Amino acid sequence: MKSFSPDIIHQVELLEKLHSRQAVIGIVGLGYVGLPLSLTYAEVGFQVLGLDIDQAKADAINQGQSYINHIDKTRVAQARQEKRLEATIDFSRAAEVDALILCVPTPLNQYREPDLSFIRATMSALLPYLRPGQILSLESTTYPGTTEEELRPLIQQRGFIVGQDIFLVYSPEREDPGNAHFNTAMIPKVMGGSTSACSEVGVALYEQAISEVVTVSSTRAAEMTKLLENIHRAVNIGLMNELKPLADRMGIDLYEVIRAAATKPFGFVPYYPGPGLGGHCIPIDPFYLTWKAREYGMHTRFIELAGEINSGMPSYVADKIMDALNKVGKPLNGSKVLILGIAYKKNVDDMRESPSVELMDLLQQKGADVAYSDPFFPNFPVMRRYNFDLQSVEISAESLKSFDVVVLATDHDTYDYDLIEASSSLLVDSRGRFASSAKITRA
Incomplete structure (x- = not known):
């Protein structure tokens, strides 16, 4: 039997488990991101354990039911029938899994500042049960630096070496609820590791279930990628929302103009105005970056202006x-x-x-x-x-x-x-x- 250096033994063993799909995948947070991700892993043959603080969600999954409209309950029932998916509120069972993927909310507080309370509470619940040979991936949208500044110190306080005992990555969720053209498995997965070893394990984790893994150089780059995606949308929607009252005053149908502009085969992407922004990403994510930018003595005026327009x-x-x-x-x-x-x-x-x-x-x-x-x-x-x-x-x-x-x-x-x-x-x-x-x- 081939022997390995003690420094890489956990990495080798975990890679083998992931590549053979013998690893147990733990999904923490069973909402609009966590539930479809759980099903995606179960459907490619992994054993999946879902962890949530909501007993009703755990009970629904264990009964083969879906509590999210666009997720077919037959997928949940099938995963249960094949004994690939189980849900619990008992966080001590985190010790049973080889991968922990965190899909918890990251809202803003009343001052439009990042609220990391869900991440911190989740980490507090998981920390006693972490063990060598696990990968921890954060998928919640947040500001650049969260993985290294919030999660890594907590792991190290347990005496673990990141990149040797525990493998830490950031990979932002890219769910689009209700979009029938793209499911979880089809959307390329951006992923950045805390170390090169973490990155290698992260690729092995996601490439088993997702069609394409896009590796970036760091967790910060991956965190920034998600913010850029949603800031891009927020700013362009803000532009349309600013034009809407102007077009109305001028007696012009802005929707007609957008449709006409969209016929240009290059250089234009159609965005549409509306009554404001909603959802868990676009109204919130830009403010994570504006908050973090102040730490560097900078002000993201363009982003804040778009937020002001959309909020109005x-x-x-x-x-x-x-x-x-x-x-x-x-x-x-x-x-x-x-x-x-x-x-x-x-x-x-x-x-x-x-x-x-x-x-x-x-x-x-x-x-x-x-x-x-x-x-x-x-x-x-x-x-x-x-x-x-x-x-x-x-x-x-x-x-x-x-x-x-x-x-x-x-x-x-x-x-x-x-x-x-x-x-x-x-x-x-x-x-x-x-x-x-x-x-x-x-x-």
């Missing part, structure tokens, strides 16, 4: 709703307003940072009688910042006519747009779905 869009839509009501002699105060769509984007059951909810709050503060209709949310969920004791209104000709104004905030494909246009007495469209008319106001 719910107020712009609220103003357009007031304008539409004024034209028919009605005040917003006391008017019945129906918001179509409270998810942050169409065809998903995800309300994180949804601009629709902020719009509802603004309208309610101004005295409107607000209701909503969303096929993905029969009841308005409990949220940290907002509290609406509401149920989704069933769309019909009768129900639409009962409202003073109907507002398209999230353009789910399941809506009957012909019915909405025909039956709404007044319609405000923030998604460019309808042509302007006497009763339709673009916002």
